[in-house]
Amino acid sequence: MPGINLRIADRAWERLRKHCAPSFKGRRDTEFGAIGVLGRRDGPDGKLRELVVAEILWPEAGDVVSRPRQALTFSSRYMRRAHMLGRKRGLAGIITFHTHPTAENEVGFSIYDDGQDPLLMENLQELYAETWLSSVVLGAASQQGRLWTSPADCTMLASLIAVGDRLRYLPLDGKPPRPAPAPSEIFDRALAMTGSGALALLADMTIVIIGASGTGSLVCELLARAGCRRIIVIDHDIVKLANLNRILYATAEDARLKRAKVDVLKRGIEGLGLGCEIIPIRGSVLDDAVLRKLNGADLIFGCVDKDYPRMLLCKYAYQHLVPYIDVGAEIGGDKEGIVSTDARVNYVAPGRWCLRCTGLVTPRRLAFESLTAAERQRKIALGYSDDLLLKQPAVMDLNMRAASAGVMLLRHLLQPFLLEPLPVTLAENLVTYNMKALPAAKAATHSCNICQVNSFAGFADCGEKIGLDTDTAAALIETDDDR
Amino acid sequence: MQISSAKAEVERLATTGVPVELLIEGAQPYVLARGLDTPAPPWDSASRDILIPVPLAYDLGTGLDGFYIALPYRFEGGEHNRVNGQTVKVGGREWRGVSWHYPDGKPFRPSVDNIESHIVHCRGFFLHRGAVNARN
Numbered sequence: 001m002p003g004i005n006l007r008i009a010d011r012a013w014e015r016l017r018k019h020c021a022p023s024f025k026g027r028r029d030t031e032f033g034a035i036g037v038l039g040r041r042d043g044p045d046g047k048l049r050e051l052v053v054a055e056i057l058w059p060e061a062g063d064v065v066s067r068p069r070q071a072l073t074f075s076s077r078y079m080r081r082a083h084m085l086g087r088k089r090g091l092a093g094i095i096t097f098h099t100h101p102t103a104e105n106e107v108g109f110s111i112y113d114d115g116q117d118p119l120l121m122e123n124l125q126e127l128y129a130e131t132w133l134s135s136v137v138l139g140a141a142s143q144q145g146r147l148w149t150s151p152a153d154c155t156m157l158a159s160l161i162a163v164g165d166r167l168r169y170l171p172l173d174g175k176p177p178r179p180a181p182a183p184s185e186i187f188d189r190a191l192a193m194t195g196s197g198a199l200a201l202l203a204d205m206t207i208v209i210i211g212a213s214g215t216g217s218l219v220c221e222l223l224a225r226a227g228c229r230r231i232i233v234i235d236h237d238i239v240k241l242a243n244l245n246r247i248l249y250a251t252a253e254d255a256r257l258k259r260a261k262v263d264v265l266k267r268g269i270e271g272l273g274l275g276c277e278i279i280p281i282r283g284s285v286l287d288d289a290v291l292r293k294l295n296g297a298d299l300i301f302g303c304v305d306k307d308y309p310r311m312l313l314c315k316y317a318y319q320h321l322v323p324y325i326d327v328g329a330e331i332g333g334d335k336e337g338i339v340s341t342d343a344r345v346n347y348v349a350p351g352r353w354c355l356r357c358t359g360l361v362t363p364r365r366l367a368f369e370s371l372t373a374a375e376r377q378r379k380i381a382l383g384y385s386d387d388l389l390l391k392q393p394a395v396m397d398l399n400m401r402a403a404s405a406g407v408m409l410l411r412h413l414l415q416p417f418l419l420e421p422l423p424v425t426l427a428e429n430l431v432t433y434n435m436k437a438l439p440a441a442k443a444a445t446h447s448c449n450i451c452q453v454n455s456f457a458g459f460a461d462c463g464e465k466i467g468l469d470t471d472t473a474a475a476l477i478e479t480d481d482d483r
Numbered sequence: 484m485q486i487s488s489a490k491a492e493v494e495r496l497a498t499t500g501v502p503v504e505l506l507i508e509g510a511q512p513y514v515l516a517r518g519l520d521t522p523a524p525p526w527d528s529a530s531r532d533i534l535i536p537v538p539l540a541y542d543l544g545t546g547l548d549g550f551y552i553a554l555p556y557r558f559e560g561g562e563h564n565r566v567n568g569q570t571v572k573v574g575g576r577e578w579r580g581v582s583w584h585y586p587d588g589k590p591f592r593p594s595v596d597n598i599e600s601h602i603v604h605c606r607g608f609f610l611h612r613g614a615v616n617a618r619n
Contacts, residue, residue, distance in 0.1 A: 372509060378568060447594055
């Protein structure tokens, strides 16, 4: 999305709007507000791309002084609490929210705000030179936001992105959302299902797909055909004869020349002429240098069959408040034969369970996969890991069901049409003709340090490094001999 | 991240007098636990060092499993049938993998178990259970 955006967990945004709602009821003469702390998310070019609300410190008695028909003031104690919390955690700065009760449709900063924000910024930078101040003013149906990097440098924010069970993009220009332009003729047949607003969002989003094989190449094709105009595809592997039957656009010539899967996908998708740009990245998300490329994305599609990258993507999703849709196919069997063939989708976002809590990722498999390739071989030699070496199904007809469900879920996030609340796992068992919407996380842990008590949630780049250094990642990436 | 909690655990154990240290060999982390009490006989020494491979996703809630025994060793004058893994050179010493796993239904519990409890689990190998296994 263009401009500098503000990212927030949907639950926090809902609570903030609820906290401020009295401003817009009754006499409408009293301002409400709160202060939060901010992480920052830089784009691949190293420039600030987004601010991320890591936490809102809900005001206690005496923290906010607000009288009818007067401007609200935050107490110095409240301000200090937020500032010290941000500094202690190594965050980018603080953010203030306050209402303008009479702003019905449009809202904008007042002359008083314009005078106070630079003074506050000056005070904060006297305490700590590296800190930033963002401020958001809320009207009944709109909001405006800006960022101060010094008392003299102010940048207006573009959009507020609320991530949770839904994905909301709200303008921060002080105006209510405007009608979206009509989609181009290529995509207008989708209007019956996805409105022009959602289609415009999809066109503006950058989506990253991890994995360019059976499922990833299908997701890429579906996204391009849905109207997404910018897709980053990450995969470290090359086309081989063994996977030729399930990578879209791959040819025997590609296998012979050992072309990278991501390059083949770029050639194929861009060749469709749908106006979709593919940015190929050859590498593994285990490598932190590659994982950081996700900073250029608004949403992640995970199309991998390994638990370790899945968990790193979960960690990334909570630390950066970025939605992550994991798609895959699993075959279950017993002595009698196949008992389930699941085309599965899981949605990971703030307020939702991670893949470990859902039971998709198991500690045992995760442990095995996160040993170096050499150590894994020694483990295999002991003979206690045979079950961990089973390949996930690589069957296009099954992968297609999962890819389709994943892209449908994205459509829902942009313009809801599925039954809510969204299940923890959505799986279609083709053996029993049964669509399963699993409402519970079967391995839920309320002390989970990934999704429940993640001490870096919303920190984005101010949080800890998530991936491995390049050499360590290389030591983990399996060789063909591994399987 | 990754094994920061393993590092913290090892440091905590070391400060309480448990002789452990973290080694990295070719990107693979190991916990070296020195001087585990071992009954001699049947073992050839009253104490023995072990090496525990630590998954790089330890902070993400993985378990620990198995360990290596320092070479050379003797059990009842010969080999122990569960010391049947491959050998590895770490920290300038040779080690051999021991097939010693958590029983079905009682796995390593990431939010409850830790390096210290895994060392206790490994000690079980040298004590009664390991000796009985060797004769089975």
